[in-house]
Amino acid sequence: MLKTRVIPCLDVKDGRVVKGVQFLALRDAGDPVEAAKAYDAAGADELCFLDITASHEARGILLDVVSRTAEACFMPLTVGGGVRTVEDIRALLLAGADKVSINTAAVNNPDFVAQAAEKFGSQCVVVAIDAKRVSGEGEAPRWEIFTHGGRRATGLDAIAFARAMTARGAGELLVTSMDRDGMRSGYDLGLTRAVADAVTVPVIASGGVGGLDDLVAGVAQGHASAVLAASIFHFGEATVGQAKAHMAAAGLAMRLDPHSPGA
Amino acid sequence: MSAGSVAIIDYGSGNLHSAAKAFERAAREAGLDRTRIVVTSDPEAVASAERVVLPGVGAFADCRRGLDAVPGLVEAMTEVAQRRGRPFLGICVGMQLLASRGLEHEITAGLGWIPGDVAPITPADPSLKVPHMGWNTLDARRDTPLLAGIPTGEGGLHAYFVHSYALAPQEPGDVVATSDYGGPVTAVVCRGTVAGTQFHPEKSQRLGLALIANFLRWRP
Numbered sequence: 001m002l003k004t005r006v007i008p009c010l011d012v013k014d015g016r017v018v019k020g021v022q023f024l025a026l027r028d029a030g031d032p033v034e035a036a037k038a039y040d041a042a043g044a045d046e047l048c049f050l051d052i053t054a055s056h057e058a059r060g061i062l063l064d065v066v067s068r069t070a071e072a073c074f075m076p077l078t079v080g081g082g083v084r085t086v087e088d089i090r091a092l093l094l095a096g097a098d099k100v101s102i103n104t105a106a107v108n109n110p111d112f113v114a115q116a117a118e119k120f121g122s123q124c125v126v127v128a129i130d131a132k133r134v135s136g137e138g139e140a141p142r143w144e145i146f147t148h149g150g151r152r153a154t155g156l157d158a159i160a161f162a163r164a165m166t167a168r169g170a171g172e173l174l175v176t177s178m179d180r181d182g183m184r185s186g187y188d189l190g191l192t193r194a195v196a197d198a199v200t201v202p203v204i205a206s207g208g209v210g211g212l213d214d215l216v217a218g219v220a221q222g223h224a225s226a227v228l229a230a231s232i233f234h235f236g237e238a239t240v241g242q243a244k245a246h247m248a249a250a251g252l253a254m255r256l257d258p259h260s261p262g263a
Numbered sequence: 264m265s266a267g268s269v270a271i272i273d274y275g276s277g278n279l280h281s282a283a284k285a286f287e288r289a290a291r292e293a294g295l296d297r298t299r300i301v302v303t304s305d306p307e308a309v310a311s312a313e314r315v316v317l318p319g320v321g322a323f324a325d326c327r328r329g330l331d332a333v334p335g336l337v338e339a340m341t342e343v344a345q346r347r348g349r350p351f352l353g354i355c356v357g358m359q360l361l362a363s364r365g366l367e368h369e370i371t372a373g374l375g376w377i378p379g380d381v382a383p384i385t386p387a388d389p390s391l392k393v394p395h396m397g398w399n400t401l402d403a404r405r406d407t408p409l410l411a412g413i414p415t416g417e418g419g420l421h422a423y424f425v426h427s428y429a430l431a432p433q434e435p436g437d438v439v440a441t442s443d444y445g446g447p448v449t450a451v452v453c454r455g456t457v458a459g460t461q462f463h464p465e466k467s468q469r470l471g472l473a474l475i476a477n478f479l480r481w482r483p
Binding site for chain 1: 321325392399400417463465
């Protein structure tokens with residue numbers, strides 16, 4: 001039986017791990033490769049690096065981080081942030097990423113997703129959907145795609161966009177609620193479920209985890225295939241092992257293999 | 264090329280550095296100190312290797328074109344696997360290429376070493392997502408040294424899958440292990456000295472390293 005995946009996410013800036021609260025305030029929290037090894041040993045099912053480095057010159061630092069991680073961790077690695085061209089994807093895959101996450105470039109040019117899927121296969125193309133709820137109280141729920149860390153509205157309906165992306169070959173969707181990100185009040189389950197039920201590809205729930213019950217809800221109520229979190233793992237409030245044990249106790253199918261020692 | 268060499272075939276399909284690292288580590292942990300892992304596209308190196316690994320990510324037809332684009336490579340693979348009978352392991356699309364045909368987007372000829380087609384997976388439960396992506400357990404169909412010491416079944420270790428197509432061998436005996444995803448999905452195949460895994464052993468932590476070590480010791 002296929003198991004629900006728990007994915008720690010590391011925000012990386014200039015080769016260092018940070019965690020954005022609402023994507024704006026940043027705290028430095030260490031070396032990404034060391035963190036990746038620790039998560040690997042703790043039984044994480046995948047890892048996600050989100051590069052939030054502003055300058056394009058620093059791309060080499062990220063590629064170095066990816067390649068050192070891939071050498072030390074025998075588990076799947078997704079890398080996102082600033083992925084705009086086929087060459088960006090090729091460089092990340094050659095450095096050792098298994099999947100790349102495309103965000104703004106997918107909004108600006110949906111055909112880029114089709115190009116990426118054709119060139120490298122749908123299995124490595126994740127589209128990151130950043131959405132905010134735009135319907136008022138009492139209205140039918142509606143979510144809109146935002147870019148630039150949640151500051152810029154696009155007018156695109158999140159569910160229609162999710163369908164359009166999978167039609168173009170996205171193999172997975174990373175759905176982040178920009179209302180919830182960093183708020184620790186749980187995933188936007190309505191958003192997660194609306195997207196997951198609208199597409200045939202796996203959906204990763206993201207944005208807003210405050211406790212382990214939120215991870216359970218992301219799957220049980222949000223219908224996600226995988227759950228992503230950063231702060232609760234990163235600041236040691238819960239281990240990946242505790243998260244998986246908690247989810248298993250709640251009745252979800254989890255991978256609880258004895259972990260392999262770090263490289 | 265000397266005894267103990269393992270050729271990982273480089274034909275432009277994805278990153279082979281981490282695959283090579285996984286093979287190096289598995290060899291080290293298994294005490295196979297003489298094993299040398301070589302990432303290569305040189306047909307001579309492939310033909311003379313003691314063991315050969317064919318990775319592959321992306322679409323079937325793209326991977327086939329990649330193989331054909333290296334002059335002499337398919338001939339070298341045929342020489343080493345079919346005539347010299349050296350152990351050969353296909354991984355993911357590299358395993359699918361062992362089949363007669365791939366049906367992804369268009370009909371593409373495979374190597375034909377494991378008769379059968381590579382067709383879309385169609386889980387009986389429509390709520391199951393495609394691709395089949397993530398960690399799943401293996402159900403052993405028959406004994407094989409490749410799975411020696413690896414716990415299988417629902418309580419067993421997990422392997423990392425990511426695929427939308429699967430190999431359906433004509434000979435049921437070629438299927439060594441399946442995974443359950445709305446029905447059995449071919450996970451490991453073996454026919455003579457040729458084997459393949461639909462999952463990625465180089466991404467499958469404990470199970471992956473154990474399977475790689477088993478392949479490195481395999482004397483079919």
